[in-house]
Amino acid sequence: MAAPHAADGSGRDIFQAIGAWLDWLGAQGHSPQTVRSYGDSVLRAGRIVRKDPRRFTEADVISALASYGPNPRGPARGLMLRALRSFYAWGTDLDVGEVVMDPARRLKVPRPKLTRAPSLEREQLAAVLKAAESVDPRARPALTLAYYTGARAGSLAALLSSDVRLEQGITVVYFREAKWDRPYSVPIAAPEAVQAIEDLRRLSGWVPKRGIRRDTLIGVGRTRLGEWARQAGERAGVKVWLHLFRHTFATELDCDDRTFAELMNHRDASQRRRYAAPKDERLLAAVASLEREKP
Numbered sequence: 178m179a180a181p182h183a184a185d186g187s188g189r190d191i192f193q194a195i196g197a198w199l200d201w202l203g204a205q206g207h208s209p210q211t212v213r214s215y216g217d218s219v220l221r222a223g224r225i226v227r228k229d230p231r232r233f234t235e236a237d238v239i240s241a242l243a244s245y246g247p248n249p250r251g252p253a254r255g256l257m258l259r260a261l262r263s264f265y266a267w268g269t270d271l272d273v274g275e276v277v278m279d280p281a282r283r284l285k286v287p288r289p290k291l292t293r294a295p296s297l298e299r300e301q302l303a304a305v306l307k308a309a310e311s312v313d314p315r316a317r318p319a320l321t322l323a324y325y326t327g328a329r330a331g332s333l334a335a336l337l338s339s340d341v342r343l344e345q346g347i348t349v350v351y352f353r354e355a356k357w358d359r360p361y362s363v364p365i366a367a368p369e370a371v372q373a374i375e376d377l378r379r380l381s382g383w384v385p386k387r388g389i390r391r392d393t394l395i396g397v398g399r400t401r402l403g404e405w406a407r408q409a410g411e412r413a414g415v416k417v418w419l420h421l422f423r424h425t426f427a428t429e430l431d432c433d434d435r436t437f438a439e440l441m442n443h444r445d446a447s448q449r450r451r452y453a454a455p456k457d458e459r460l461l462a463a464v465a466s467l468e469r470e471k472p
Contacts, residue, residue: 191229194275195219198267208358210331218260230261231268233280242284258286294451296428301415308412309405315380316405318373319395320422323402325370326350326363327426327441330399330419338381338394341374348374352442361442427452 189197195216202212222241223230233241238261245254261281268275297305302324309316323333328350335354342349348365355361365371377394390396397405403419410417423441427449430437434446441448 189275191223191231194231194268195264198264198275201267202263206358208354208356210354214256215260215263218257219264222257222261230264231276233261235280235283238281238284255286258284262286292451294424294427295421296425296452297415297417297421301413302425304413305406305409305415305417309409311412312405312408313385314383315377315395315397316409318376318380319397319402320406320409321369321373322350322377322395323406323419323422324426325365325367325373326352327423327430328352328363329356329423329442330402332356332442334391334393334395334397334399334402336394337392338378341394350374355442357442357444359442361439363440424452 199212199216202215203209207215219230222233222238225241225244226233226237228237238258241261242254242258245257258281262279262284265276265279265281267273269277269279306317306321306324309320319333322328326333328336332352332355336350336352340351340353342351348371349362350365351360351362353360365374374394377396381394381396383396384390391398395402399419406417406419406422427437427441430440430452432440434449437449438444438446
């Protein structure tokens with residue numbers, strides 16, 4: 178994609194404009210991950226349409242979004258639209274004057290439908306963790322930790338050994354990098370999870386023959402973690418992705434709504450119904466009461 182000058186004659190090319198916008202996003206308190214993903218999305222839109230995003234029409238925005246397929250609720254598609262709307266909101270400001278009109282102003286980011294969240298059964302979880310042993314020495318303890326903390330991929334990958342602490346005799350995992358820029362912690366009680374942390378620490382000096390090791394507790398990024406989950410699932414005969422461990426963690430939680438939201442690092446407990454319904458004893462008791470005595 179070419180780097181034309183701005184319409185206002187400032188001589189700023191698209192990369193400089195996006196850089197200024199990303200600096201502004203960072204100053205507003207957005208996480209580095211959000212800032213990076215927004216910038217990548219706007220640049221990707223420009224590559225798809227082969228046009229400076231500042232000169233997009235509404236049809237251009239629609240064409241860029243269409244590259245993600247027909248599902249209007251797809252997460253990547255929603256991310257691109259949010260990024261474009263943010264870029265144009267910044268660019269149309271009179272103090273910025275980067276673009277004349279917002280071509281995404283009539284397009285709305287659809288809310289995702291809250292469908293039932295998939296999860297692993299106990300036997301499946303055991304089989305996947307066992308299969309992970311043949312993927313990488315760190316794979317089983319890493320996926321075990323993913324289940325017992327319910328952490329998102331980015332939070333899990335960013336963990337340092339020092340983020341796992343013993344507080345009043347209880348092992349606590351502190352997630353510094355988290356969604357909404359809200360660090361949080363999860364206590365660990367299960368012996369299997371404590372052992373997983375010890376195993377990862379013991380393997381801190383282990384480096385694969387082909388590859389490098391990051392200076393984190395697990396030693397790999399979120400992409401490799403996802404690969405471990407997928408490979409372990411294939412070897413166990415179960416379709417697995419990393420976020421599935423988070424779903425399983427949420428499904429198994431037995432606590433009040435406030436505790437659920439804190440452990441999941443959710444803003445509130447509104448999403449709990451996605452996980453709790455299949456095992457909610459109150460729902461089961463309610464429908465059981467419908468049974469009538471036989472005459």
